[in-house]
Structure formats: structure tokens, C-alpha cells
Amino acid sequence: MSSQPVQSRRIRHSLRNQICAVLISAILPYLVRLLFIDQQQQDFTGLHVTLVAAICGGLASVFSLRNLIRYPGTEAVSSILSITSLIYGAIAATFLFGRIDYVRAVLIGNYLLCVSLLFTEQVAGSARRQMRIAILEQGTARRFAASNIAWITVSDPAEPIIDVDAVTVDLRADLSDSWERRITELALVGVPVYHIKHLRESLTGMVELEHLAETSYGTLAPPYLYILCKRIIDTLIAGLILLIAFPIMIAVAVIIRMDSPGPAIFRQTRIGFRGRPFVVQKFRTMHVASSDPDSRSAAMTQTDDVRITRIGRFLRKTRIDELPQLINILRGEMSLIGPRPEAAVLSAWYEKEIPFYRYRHIVMPGVTGWAQINQGHVTNVEDVTTKLHYDFYYIRHLSPWIDMLIVLRTIMTMISGYGAK
Secondary structure (H helix, E strand, O other): OOEEEOOOHHHHHHHHHHHHHHHHHHHHHHHHHHHOOOOOOOOOHHHHHHHHHHHHHHHHHHHHHHHHOOOOOHHHHOOHHHHHHHHHHHHHHHHHHOOOOOOHHHHHHHHHHHHHHHHHHHHHHHHHOOEEEEEEOOOOOOOOOOOOEEEEEEOOOOOOEEEEOEEEEOOOOOOOHHHHHHHHHHHHOOOOEEEHHHHHHHHHOOOOOOOOOOOOOOOOOOOHHHHHHHHHHHHHHHHHHHHHHHHHHHHHHHHHHHHOOOOOEEEEEEEOHHHOEEEEEEEOOEOOOOOOOOOHHHHOOOOOOOOEOHHHHHHHHHOHHHOOHHHHHHOOOOEEEOOOOOEHHHHHHHHHHOOOHHHHHHOOOEEEOHHHHHOOOOOOHHHHHHHHHHHHHHHHOOOHHHHHHHHHHHHHHHHHOOOOO
């Protein structure tokens, strides 16, 4: 038998990209600061010390994360924010308690840029890097669709396993003694062994609930402290964006009124936090309907819907039509990030057809969310069930890292126009 982990070209390439990201994030704020510093000043010690600390902190973050690079899917980025924050927090504490001269703005800029670039590298890189994973088909462990995975099926414990990045198996299955010994041997020689259910969730970004289960915090509902922090951040960001975008919103409202008859703002009753109804506000992107706006057919948007106006198609693609929802955020009815709120008539229909549907209301609905960046807009029950699995994944793993990932992916979605109808 042979079991040999591989430092593949994929891993080495990712490591080089991350080191480059660290150097860029350290040097760029340093150079920007040089432009605004008095060149007659003789003491540049604090600036140089900050540069060295930034490079060391970034490299420490990369090598701390190195063991996670081989883990496929969304969980490969789950520790970027926490580990990087811990390391830079330690650097700042050392400067503070050691009374070491440094430039605070440069260190903060480096930290923010380092986190952003590491996130970007991991998200963009995971789409183009293919892993080889051996699957031991025992219990519920079976292949599933994953574009960046090359599956190698292993059906015999004596079969050699070489040139693989990882192995997956149903660890809860009733395994024979020979399989137990083989799996133990793989782990001992350094081959990552993943439980198939955990791997499936990470690769697909979905959780298929068979029964109500606890979140990663060990409770059915996310922790109140994080929800409170999100609420404060949402309010500050929404207020700031509203101030900046207000002239643009006025111009968009005028264009909508000129483009087609009807109000500039579309209002619709939707179901929000804890199942409470509220009125969502968006820029109108469709012709005013003669039918009941609260009917099921009127609430559904189809692909290439003929009701969409000329300006409405652009507003949907760029997500500008969502800007009035900043008011909903300030009212405490929505968050920037969370499951998208459904129209009341559709929500009532889905609740009858889909088990656990109401569980998605355990968190505040959002302007953008995990399901939107992965699946786009859907209406039929089958697609809504898939969307629900994305929502459950977000609820289970609710944390700063997944919110940051959604923000990054949302920006990419706005540029590409994916999911707009």
C-alpha cells in the first residue's frame, strides 16, 4: 500500500500569490505615506519600523494559513480574517506596550489591504485550481458535482492512493477494521482526511437540513452580540452610503419617471426578521401592472421578463435598484447582508411546500446574501429549495468572515451582472 500526500503545483502557486499580496499590502501604504511626509524630516524610523512589521505580519498570516490552503471550498477563507486580525492585533499591542515609534495609519492600511488581497486571491484562485481528492465509497460517501475537483474512487482498503491532495469518507459509517486501519494510516502520513458531509457543505456552500440543527456557535439562533454588532455597522454604513448616493438616487428617480409612467419607488410587503412583514422599497424597474401587485404571478420575475423597462434592465444588472433599501436598513427592517426577503404571497406559498422554510427568518434579511451570489434570482419551488440550503449554510456559519466574503463576491457580481433578471 502507498499513501503519499503531494505538495502540488496548485499549492505552490497559491503560496507565491499570497506572498506577493503581502508585499503589495505592506509597500503600497508605505509609499503613499512617503508622498505626504515632510522630506526634510530626519527621522523616518517609525515609518521604516511599520514597513518591517507589516511585512512580518503579512508573512506570518500566510504561513499560519498555509495548512488551510489545501481545504477546498468556502472554508478555505474562513480563518483569513481571524488569524490576520490576531497577528496584527499582537503587532499593535507590541508597539503600544513597548512604546515603539510607528505610523498607525500605515499599519491600519496595510492590515485592511492584506485581508482584502488574501481574500481576493483565495476566492479567485479557488475557481481556477483543481484538486485531486480520493473518495472512499463507504456509507453515504459518493461523488457529487464539483467543477474544481478531480475524484479518484477507492473501493479496496489495499488499493494504493498516490498523488492526491486529500481523502474523503463517511466517518460516521459502520467501517470495517481494514478501512479503519487504512484511514488511520492516511492521517498519520499527513494526508488530509475529510468527512464527506463537511466537505460537501464546504464545496457547495449549502446545508441540506433533515432536522433542525445548531449553528457553529452551538445554538439554534446566532449569538445576539454579533447580531447587535452587525446592526450598528449596518446603520453606520447605510447612513454614509445614503449621504453619498442621495444625488444619484434623485437623478435615477427622475429618469425612471421620464422613462415610463408610474412612481419612481416600488413598494412591496415582504417577510422579514422573525417572520414579521414589512414594506420593502426599491426603484421601480417594471411597467406598472394592471393586475393585483400582491398576486403570486405578479411577485415572480421571469427571465427576460417583458414587464422590465429599458432603464429597469440596467438598474437590475448594476443593483442600483436596491439603493432605496438603505432606508429599510436605517429603520431596522433589513441588514446589508442576509437572506433576501421574499414577497409575503411567495413566502406563504413556500412555507406550505418546503419544510423548515421559516427557519430562514431567524436572521435579519439582507440587500445581498449567500444565496444571491451563488445562485442568483429564482422563483419555482425546486430552485427555492436549493436557495434555502444556501440560506441555511449562511445561518450556520454566520460570522465576519462569511460576511466579508459576500461583500467581495457581491462586488464581482455587480460587475458581471450575474443573477439579474
